[in-house]
Amino acid sequence: MTIVKIAISGKGGVGKTTIASALIKSFAETHQTVYAIDGDPDACLAAAIGIPAKVSAGIKPVVEMGEKIKSVSGGGAIYTLNPTIDDSILEEYCHSHGNIRFMRMGDVKKGGSQCYCRENTFLQALISLLLLDKDEVVIMDMGAGIEHLSRGTARGVDLMVVVVEPSRNSVNTAMNVMGMAADLGIGRIRIVGNKIRSEKEKEFIEKSFQPGKVLGYISFSNDIWENSMDPVSASTEDELLNGMREVREKILGEAGGIQRSKGGGPV
């Protein structure tokens, strides 16, 4: 079992992007390349990993890559492509930030213009097409709710991480996500409990899922809450990053130990 493609899911507001950005940073300590993909058109992953708004606004959305691939491959549906994406094409749609390669799914559209089906379809194809080395990993922050699952956008990932907070509604969404991810053939679905303020809240989440499903718990952070009005909120605090390093180790442990290129960060 190799885990190199990870999707982050969950109800709106549970902290998907915060958890995704910390997981991305923690994998960047142990892996040569972390592909960080923002799969939410209402996006804020770039800011969370420290890419300034001016820079991220200039990054071409990957949905446009489809046209590019068609033009170099001589036409035809992208699904029939040779499953190797030309790195020079990929380069055009990636923003490198340390050893993080950031991509985003799509732009904000004009109201009433269209759905995001095309973006989701291409993103799904891209996930499948990406052939990764052992020291590379993809982490994808999905949109809120369940439509990326009904659409099958996350098909092809090795691990679905569902972020939950200690609320009934967020656990209900996680249950829906788990069922739908299983429909997609995603073999491994795990939980990260976020915004935990007490032992009672931790137990609430622990009891809501089967034993072994919860990868870790992240404490409620007053700092993150207080700083949310700040224009730049890139400074993921140490406690969060430490928590996600433990989650990373569990992911790698479950996967039977992926080879590392960079010797492992502190745990």
Add this chain to the structure above:
Amino acid sequence: MTIVKIAISGKGGVGKTTIASALIKSFAETHQTVYAIDGDPDACLAAAIGIPAKVSAGIKPVVEMGEKIKSVSGGGAIYTLNPTIDDSILEEYCHSHGNIRFMRMGDVKKGGSQCYCRENTFLQALISLLLLDKDEVVIMDMGAGIEHLSRGTARGVDLMVVVVEPSRNSVNTAMNVMGMAADLGIGRIRIVGNKIRSEKEKEFIEKSFQPGKVLGYISFSNDIWENSMDPVSASTEDELLNGMREVREKILGEAGGIQRSKGGGPV
């Protein structure tokens, strides 16, 4: 200017459903009928207005109404229907709860089966088709993020209420929503500030929008937070309901005073 069709929008986690349910309850005090529509397939509006999970699970999603209308109208696209929905058809897809008539857009689907475009298209048609009396109102809780706007689901509403919390990301989403709602020709877009804990947070929201755009502020509620693990969280607390009564009065005031059938609740 008549305001009878209201959509509630905003970033995931800002409290859309909490605000929507309190607004629905406050309008139920002054209006003969409040059509409450859950436009999010990852739904929890029913629970928030006090409909038990067992009951809400049995309510037919409105997307199925399209087939029904076709069958009684002798076929043809629903868009070419005479713009009067047969009340006996509507009845089949509504659950009455006091003078609230609850409807939901769609069911949770199998993973990878399809998008929610069909549901959104029908919901948009339904909003347009509903001919309301002066003492009736529609309040629709939209899915998180912006896709219901790019799809145009909310086209035809008279007022878009965007819920924001005091965070940069939630204000950014509100800005996107406002631009896209204007694209859709929605003439009136207003803000409700939620989860306010300090004067500073209130000012942050006040300064983020043009004067007059903010309909009201709802204080952060520790009770709502603490009770979120509870299976039933129907008890909208008094403070929230009072706040939303004030919001209702502003909405009605801006609309030039809609006739009431029930003499007005406390403000």
